[in-house]
Ligand SMILES: Nc1ncnc2c1ncn2[C@@H]1O[C@H](COP(=O)(O)OP(=O)(O)O)[C@@H](O)[C@H]1O
């Protein structure tokens with residue numbers, strides 16, 4: 024019996040009818056309210072974009088789409104974007120696989136350091152890599168000047184390289200996850216029957232990982248084609264959809280064409296999101312019980328080792344160099360051009376103002392996001408109403424939506440009554456809230472799955488109302504999820520660029536936008552220093568998150584051992 | 588049997604130690620396994636049985652000691668070059684292959700020609716009675732069938748030593764009995780040297796030529812099932828292989844010729860025929876009294892030899908067997924009365940007589 028139903032019975036004699044009704048239906052009322060929020064702040068802006076792309080001065084028209092498909096330029100842009108996605112995905116998968124293989128199957132001493140390097144880009148705003156490439160290979164780059172290089176950074180090459188570096192952690196994490204869930208006895212059985220390392224990879228590991236690899240590939244593809252910063256900073260004259268949308272809106276104020284580009288950009292995302300959620304659901308090879316254990320190091324043969332080691336070293340080295348370069352560049356006006364070490368980049372007033380603004384916006388986003396995340400998780404797990412999975416899907420879909428599209432959507436949806444938000448801090452915060460909900464919601468869901476519903480029912484049995492139960496039992500248990508949602512939203516919001524770049528008002532600079540502008544105008548020193556500040560903030564957030572995660576895991580295992 | 592003892596052992600473990608970090612998991616294990624023998628490592632969970640199998644299979648390296656397979660030291664060979672084959676506890680069948688592909692995997696890897704693979708797979712599937720399932724995917728098989736596939740796959744290349752890690756632990760009780768008989772029959776027929784691992788002492792006794800009882804990374808005793816059950820080396824083993832009533836006593840006298848031995852206990856004298864050489868007069872001993880070795884009868888007043896009288900606390904009749912709990916002094920003794928005939932009378936009895944057999948095994952008590 025649901026807690027709510029029970030409490031109705033228990034209170035029927037004492038409470039007024041209205042209170043009983045509220046008690047019994049509070050979870051449904053809450054669900055309806057949350058759904059309205061999702062609809063208004065996530066679905067409505069997207070729909071607004073769709074409508075804009077189909078409506079001309081005299082009503083419905085396909086004119087803008089025809090224009091898109093008839094102009095070579097747009098076609099080139101679409102082609103570049105898709106090609107970028109494919110190349111990026113393949114390269115990221117290969118590197119991610121090598122790294123994950125080494126950290127789960129390789130020698131013990133390499134596992135930890137490689138893992139750290141593979142995850143380090145997580146603390147960087149994605150455009151850190153674009154920035155460091157400019158410093159190294161740009162028109163005034165160190166390497167360019169030193170070797171009088173004529174290699175063209177701006178264009179396809181630069182975007183591919185910076186994107187790849189930025190998406191290594193995502194690829195690594197997803198592949199490591201699937202590798203860890205693979206029963207090591209399977210590979211050992213093949214080994215036992217005489218298979219060499221390469222044969223095991225070819226006949227056992229890769230075929231069994233295929234569904235997981237495909238999932239990772241789809242996700243990386245979606246994320247890379249939607250990524251705005253790298254393409255905008257390094258794209259040069261090569262057109263890509265995401266930055267083109269930006270130019271269309273901010274440069275030419277052509278909202279119709281901007282919307283068309285957005286719809287074209289979002290279409291593959293939506294298709295892939297559905298493939299990801301429905302076609303691949305449950306497509307995982309299962310094996311019979313037995314505890315999964317860390318796989319012991321394989322006696323990898325040198326021939327197999329070589330490509331793995333080369334690829335992991337190159338990737339790890341590149342990541343390291345990019346960080347180092349930005350760090351060093353932050354102490355020069357323009358690294359390689361000016362030669363005095365200065366602190367002025369860190370003291371720059373507008374940059375600090377921008378950081379302060381970013382912290383404010385992100386804090387607001389984090390508070391709202393964490394609350395909504397926890398409530399959504401509760402409604403999704405405990406609710407029993409129709410459409411629950413739809414709410415779950417919508418709330419998790421935010422991260423798959425291209426930021427540029429959400430940005431345009433917010434411009435279209437909230438620049439006029441009934442809700443005029445443009446120009447304020449709320450519009451910046453809210454789009455972050457709804458784009459980055461997924462992690463908070465998932466943390467909440469997994470936390471809720473840990474608690475037995477019986478605890479809640481017991482509380483309801485004792486006569487507690489829904490609200491009391493929620494307040495006394497659910498909230499404390501959900502607290503770690505709340506904090507996780509808070510910090511995650513905060514650190515994602517503070518580096519996010521693609522949506523807010525449409526929404527900032529002149530005179531209210533955000534750090535990410537400031538870095539973007541500085542990078543585009545070649546103010547490398549300021550851009551680097553501001554990036555380093557963001558890196559510092561994100562690192563602190565990560566450390567706190569890690570601390571919480573260890574704390575709560577400890578709590579879990581302590582409970583278990585007490586029960587035994 | 589006698590002939591085999593002169594042969595070179597198929598597998599020799601020489602003082603094997605294994606550390607995981609600072610944690611010593613195997614603390615010096617030595618053993619010889621004869622060709623065609625089925626030796627079972629048995630011991631409580633966590634005592635290092637799986638680790639030992641993984642060491643033999645080559646999945647992890649020994650910290651010190653030698654592993655010798657058919658006269659060759661194999662310490663440094665990787666698993667794919669060792670002629671051992673392991674069946675993991677979870678079977679580790681390849682979920683993306685059919686039954687036939689699983690069984691034929693090793694043959695394919697070893698580049699057998701196609702027609703020979705087909706023939707061999709057919710033969711193996713017939714052996715485990717799965718001919719009809721050749722094209723099934725693994726997840727469409729029952730637990731018992733999966734077990735057979737794993738067994739067939741492990742046998743496909745006729746390894747010198749077969750390593751089985753708790754192969755029956757994922758099956759339900761009835762199937763476990765059937766499968767253990769099948770495995771034993773096949774093993775005897777094929778004369779394949781086998782190291783079997785289980786935590787189930789009854790399974791171990793039923794299936795093995797010899798048992799190796801382990802505890803905390805050390806071998807406690809090696810012997811045939813009969814030796815282990817009837818002449819356990821210490822209290823742990825006595826208790827591990829079945830229920831046991833212990834009774835303390837002191838050896839009063841041993842007749843050198845008849846081996847007739849008198850033991851003083853707090854309930855009176857017990858006379859036994861001593862069959863072991865490690866007990867001397869005046870030793871403090873522990874008598875190992877198995878529940879089924881004791882006779883129980885209704886108290887008729889007379890006091891005979893080796894008879895203790897006690898109070899019947901409970902009598903649980905279960906058809907072929909009645910479980911009796913008898914209080915003797917302040918000690919409780921469990922007695923299994925097989926083929927119980929006077930059940931009706933026992934049900935209401937209060938005082939009973941307990942007859943201790945003359946074949947009791949003695950353990951030296953440490954002081
Ligand atoms: N890869 C490993 N790393 C560290 N400790 C291990 C590893 N494998 C096993 N152990 C430890 O070795 C001991 C014996 O384990 P195991 O051989 O699996 O026992 P059994 O099979 O008898 O239940 C256990 O304490 C276990 O925690």
Ligand SMILES: [Mg+2]
Nearest residue numbers: 636637638753
């Ligand atoms: Mg084990």
